[in-house]
Amino acid sequence: MDLKLVPLNDLHVKLGAKMVPFAGYNMPVRYSSDIEEHMTVRKGVGVFDVSHMGEFMIQGPDALDLIQRVTSNDAALLAEGQAQYSCLPNETGGIVDDLVVYKIKDNDYMLVVNASNIVKDWTWISKFNSKGVSMKNISDDKCLFAVQGPKAGATLQKLTKTDLGKIKYYHFAIGELAGVQDVILSNTGYTGAGGFEIYVNNEYAEKIWNAIFEAGKEFDINPIGLGARDTLRLEMGFCLYGNDIDDTTSPIEGGLGWITKFTKPFTNADAIKQQKESGVKRKLVGFKMVDKGIPRHDYVIKSADGSVIGKVTSGTMSPILGIGVGLGYVTTDHSKPGSEIFIDVRGRALKASVSKLPF
Numbered sequence: 001m002d003l004k005l006v007p008l009n010d011l012h013v014k015l016g017a018k019m020v021p022f023a024g025y026n027m028p029v030r031y032s033s034d035i036e037e038h039m040t041v042r043k044g045v046g047v048f049d050v051s052h053m054g055e056f057m058i059q060g061p062d063a064l065d066l067i068q069r070v071t072s073n074d075a076a077l078l079a080e081g082q083a084q085y086s087c088l089p090n091e092t093g094g095i096v097d098d099l100v101v102y103k104i105k106d107n108d109y110m111l112v113v114n115a116s117n118i119v120k121d122w123t124w125i126s127k128f129n130s131k132g133v134s135m136k137n138i139s140d141d142k143c144l145f146a147v148q149g150p151k152a153g154a155t156l157q158k159l160t161k162t163d164l165g166k167i168k169y170y171h172f173a174i175g176e177l178a179g180v181q182d183v184i185l186s187n188t189g190y191t192g193a194g195g196f197e198i199y200v201n202n203e204y205a206e207k208i209w210n211a212i213f214e215a216g217k218e219f220d221i222n223p224i225g226l227g228a229r230d231t232l233r234l235e236m237g238f239c240l241y242g243n244d245i246d247d248t249t250s251p252i253e254g255g256l257g258w259i260t261k262f263t264k265p266f267t268n269a270d271a272i273k274q275q276k277e278s279g280v281k282r283k284l285v286g287f288k289m290v291d292k293g294i295p296r297h298d299y300v301i302k303s304a305d306g307s308v309i310g311k312v313t314s315g316t317m318s319p320i321l322g323i324g325v326g327l328g329y330v331t332t333d334h335s336k337p338g339s340e341i342f343i344d345v346r347g348r349a350l351k352a353s354v355s356k357l358p359f
Contacts, residue, residue: 006051007143007202008209015223022226023115025052030225037228038319041193045151045216046224047209054118054139055199056111062131063107070128071101072251072272074261078103083170083188086259087251088124089267093275094247095254096124098239100188102172110184112144114241128267143205145198147212148232151219152195158215160185164196178211180204190229192236192358231316234325237286237357243297244284244313244327252276253329254284282310283335286357289324291350293343300344301328309334312343318359325359326352 003026017028040046067075073086088096097117102110113121162175172186184199239245245254252275295315303309315326337356342349
């Protein structure tokens with residue numbers, strides 16, 4: 001299968017990025033080193049091109065009704081200019097995808113979904129569209145840049161009259177940026193370092209990218225690849241679809257009870273509510289390595305007596321903490337913070353401790 005290219009693919013190649021296949025796209029995994037890029041975002045400002053993500057417009061008088069029936073969170077609580085993290089539960093107890101719902105205005109919403117799930121999510125939501133809601137897949141028309149880090153606001157403020165300081169977390173404004181109209185400036189991101197996500201039409205992508213880099217020069221701005229995006233989200237304990245949550249993990253097991261609201265009917269709500277009330281047999285936890293070692297996806301997790309109690313779903317060496325950290329599913333009796341667990345690293349049982357998130 002041919003890889004899809006983001007509009008600025010050639011620019012990333014020119015910048016020396018190492019390009020890898022990811023979610024069906026040719027994507028920059030790193031430009032310098034993962035650790036260097038990680039620290040750039042934690043201490044200054046970096047820019048990710050995440051234009052592979054999917055965007056759907058859901059519009060019309062029954063738009064909210066459709067969103068309410070397919071998502072776990074309560075989108076009726078959204079005010080204009082507000083975004084909400086949510087998920088699409090399936091009919092068998094798992095998750096079709098996690099996503100962000102943007103309320104542009106009444107009867108006008110944008111859903112932002114994972115790149116690997118664009119077709120799957122579109123098909124899934126369409127299945128429930130019994131009332132003729134207008135659905136538009138605009139994924140191929142939009143570029144998405146995540147400008148992240150403590151200096152992100154100061155960088156972007158040079159390019160817009162919109163007061164970025166007034167945009168609260170998980171809120172957004174639509175304004176002018178670098179002379180381009182109708183840009184979505186969203187106080188969101190998957191790094192925990194603060195910053196904005198910028199949605200712009202493809203034809204203005206390079207202009208906006210160049211303007212951001214010019215504005216961020218004084219803060220040593222740099223492009224950031226998917227490698228650092230993974231270590232940054234993992235330090236925050238944020239789930240990655242396909243690793244930590246998938247079609248077989250329930251929102252309750254995956255620690256997403258907080259985005260699961262039983263104030264309205266949605267797919268499989270009764271079964272999920274029962275899980276919330278009666279408890280689950282396994283839970284997604286964060287853990288820190290006590291012994292020296294790096295946990296990796298699919299490593300087995302054991303108890304002190306050597307019994308298998310789960311497996312690692314994501315793991316890395318935390319650049320900030322200087323130790324191995326990870327996420328994984330364990331039996332509920334081993335899920336309390338402070339619980340001692342052991343990660344099987346190539347036949348060696350290395351001690352780790354269940355930890356509260358973020359790390």
